[in-house]
Amino acid sequence: MSESNGDGILVSVQGARREFSRGNERIRVLDGVDLEVRSGEFLSLMGPSGSGKSTLLNLIGGLDRPNSGTVEVAGDRIDKLPDRKLAGWRARHVGFVFQFYNLLPVLNAARNVELPLLLTPLSKAQRKQQVETALSIVGLTDRARHYPKTLSGGEQQRVGIARAIATDPTLLLCDEPTGDLDRKAGDEILDLLDALCRDHGKTVIMVTHDPHASERADRVLHLLDGLLATEPAA
Amino acid sequence: MFRWIQQVFAVTVYSVRSVPQRFGSVAAAMFGVAGVVAVLVGVLSIAAGFRATMTAGSDEAAVIVVRSGATSELVSGLGRGDVNVVSETAGVLRDAEGELSSPELSLILNLPRRSTDNDSNVPMRGVEEEAFRVRDHLTIVQGRMFEWGRAEVIVGLGAADQFAGLDLGGTLEVAGQPWDVVGIFEADGGLEESEIWSDARLLQAVYRRGDSFQSVYAKLESPATFTSFRDELDGDPRVSVTVARRADFYAGQSTLVTGLVTGIGGLIAALMGLGAVFGALNTMYTSVSSRTREIATLRALGFGAGPVLLAVLAEAVLLAIVGGSAGAFVAWLAFDGYKAATMNLQSFSQVAFAFDVTPTLLVQGVMYATAIGFVGGFFPALRAARLPIATALRDV
Structure with missing residues (x-):
């Protein structure tokens, strides 16, 4: 399967609409969004709370489906994939980084990083090697046996990033990755994402409401009233 | 996968x-x-x-014979003639001392439970010498065997454990007379351990039962002879009896x-x-x-x-x-x-x-x-x- 089309486009969203029900009310969060992301690009999605940033990220990551429109990632129409295949697709192509890290508290850092590797045909020794590589990229080799509760917020997010890159996915989807961190720890995480994009060729799509964080991206798009714009609302 | x-x-x-x-x-x-x-x-x-x-304690060759239609020994009744017919039927195991066929008398004694002091029906079995050859798994574990012709009983372990007045050396009232408990026996955990045993002839006399019994316990030459043994008794016009394997009878x-x-x-x-x-x-x-x-x-x-x-x-x-x-x-x-x-x-x-x-x-x-x-x-x-x-x- 190709990683991107001939134009180097890895993610293509066309006319995506997404509505949610709240009681009898229908709320349209995305109203025909068009988006293309090049392979190796660092894109930042900004917008106020409830503007649909995370919803768009979920559509691109195959965690949700649009009511209408198409979502194509790495050549796959993921809006058409059945749930069973979609889970496997996520495991192969996407790494998720969450605001609250979402580490499993009963597993140590290495075991957390190993989780997505359990979905691959790698042997135990190969998995161990991959875990060591991922932890070394995020600079946490010496914390491999530590449990999440013994790690700082910044370290937990590094473990989260190590888990996201353990299977060497093309696409990293980051939902407010610095939202729960102080400025210093947040900058370290942004440095890491930047390096993954520049040095390891990952395509990064980051949702944030922090202008400081979005400065690190190649391109910044704003979501407003369910549509994307290159400039924030006045 | x-x-x-x-x-x-x-x-x-x-x-x-x-x-x-x-x-x-x-x-x-x-x-x-x-x-x-x-x-x-x-x-x-x-x-x-x-x-x-x-x-427990029943092998496949052990059979019981009761009056036709009787579902328990208490409602059965066999005369000496019936007992002799059963003993002489082909298939009954014989040794140097004769047929392994034991006519037995069943009675009920009223004794208080040790735990509640409430009266309960305790089975008493009158036996002849053959009973101990038919049931070779019986063992006296305390005291001794009762003497034939004397007002003595031996008591099963379970009965001695559950009912008052059945301690070794004690006495119990049978037909208004004191009878001595002279021994305690075990029977591989079988039903006999719930019973009191004594001399059948003496019990027949004190209860005025004449020469009647309730059942005949017999051991056959082999489990395979059961069908022919039963068929022969069923076809014998001198008796009207029900024949069952002992295990089946008690399981029922x-x-x-x-x-x-x-x-x-x-x-x-x-x-x-x-x-x-x-x-x-x-x-x-x-x-x-x-x-x-x-x-x-x-x-x-x-x-x-x-x-x-x-x-x-x-x-x-x-x-x-x-x-x-x-x-x-x-x-x-x-x-x-x-x-x-x-x-x-x-x-x-x-x-x-x-x-x-x-x-x-x-x-x-x-x-x-x-x-x-x-x-x-x-x-x-x-x-x-x-x-x-x-x-x-x-x-x-």
């Missing part, structure tokens, strides 16, 4: 490792399941013990009690099991609810809905099996070998027996626990598998 199993295993291990975080609710559910299994195994061990006592007598106990025990266990299912449901719903974001994270990483469902189900079943095994173990500790006596509703006499927690009962108990875990875990597992991932990831 291997990777699919690996997913199930990984999520199950994660689930089980998170159990200490939910120790309170998990322990309560496991305690509930343990209680259900302990009660189930305990009650069923009564039936198993009763059945075991009724059928135990059906009412074992059916009653099993039925009541099953009903209690079913009601308690229903409660335990709700306990397991509550625990597993709480478990899924408290790990909503973690389960959604696993799903986001690519773990399938099927493995998540199976893993939650496996956790519930594992916890139930642990609880059930603990309950079965407690039942074994508490009940196995516990001695009691109950009325055999088909002979109207007391049977002393020991609760018997058999391996089969233990397995049944754990299987019941497994079923409770399965039912209690299924719906929470379904909920876990159907979690909307995007929403659940934001769960705090």
Whole structure:
């Protein structure tokens, strides 16, 4: 399967609409969004709370489906994939980084990083090697046996990033990755994402409401009233 | 397929490792399941013990002959002529001393229970010398054998344990006369241990029974000769008798009690099991609810809905099996070998027996626990598998 089309486009969203029900009310969060992301690009999605940033990220990551429109990632129409295949697709192509890290508290850092590797045909020794590589990229080799509760917020997010890159996915989807961190720890995480994009060729799509964080991206798009714009609302 | 199993295993291990975080609710559910299994195994061990006592010590060549149509010895009646016909029928084992055929008299004595002081019907058996050759598993363990022609009795271990006045060296009243207890015997845990034995001829005299008996116990040359033995007696115009293998005869007598106990025990266990299912449901719903974001994270990483469902189900079943095994173990500790006596509703006499927690009962108990875990875990597992991932990831 190709990683991107001939134009180097890895993610293509066309006319995506997404509505949610709240009681009898229908709320349209995305109203025909068009988006293309090049392979190796660092894109930042900004917008106020409830503007649909995370919803768009979920559509691109195959965690949700649009009511209408198409979502194509790495050549796959993921809006058409059945749930069973979609889970496997996520495991192969996407790494998720969450605001609250979402580490499993009963597993140590290495075991957390190993989780997505359990979905691959790698042997135990190969998995161990991959875990060591991922932890070394995020600079946490010496914390491999530590449990999440013994790690700082910044370290937990590094473990989260190590888990996201353990299977060497093309696409990293980051939902407010610095939202729960102080400025210093947040900058370290942004440095890491930047390096993954520049040095390891990952395509990064980051949702944030922090202008400081979005400065690190190649391109910044704003979501407003369910549509994307290159400039924030006045 | 291997990777699919690996997913199930990984999520199950994660689930089980998170159990200490939910120790309170998990322990309560496991305690509930343990209680259900302990009660189930305990009650069923009564039936198993009763059945075991009724059928112990019988080999396939042992037969009993009673009057035609009689379902118990008490309602039977055979004269000396009948007894002689039975003894002389082809197929009865013979040794140097003659046929292994024992005419026996059945009576009921009224004695108080040691535990409650309430009067109970205790079976008394009048025997002749042949009885000890037919039942070679009887052993005097205390005292001595009674002397023929004297007012003496020997008492089964179970009867001595359960009823007052049957201590070695004591006396009991038989037909208004004091009879000495001179020996205690065992019979491999069989029905005879619930009985008092004495000289049949003396009992016939004091109870004015003439030369009548209730049954003939015989040992055949081999189990295979049973059919020809029965057919010959059935076709003999001199007698009108029912012939049965001894084990079958007593197994038939135990059906009412074992059916009653099993039925009541099953009903209690079913009601308690229903409660335990709700306990397991509550625990597993709480478990899924408290790990909503973690389960959604696993799903986001690519773990399938099927493995998540199976893993939650496996956790519930594992916890139930642990609880059930603990309950079965407690039942074994508490009940196995516990001695009691109950009325055999088909002979109207007391049977002393020991609760018997058999391996089969233990397995049944754990299987019941497994079923409770399965039912209690299924719906929470379904909920876990159907979690909307995007929403659940934001769960705090």
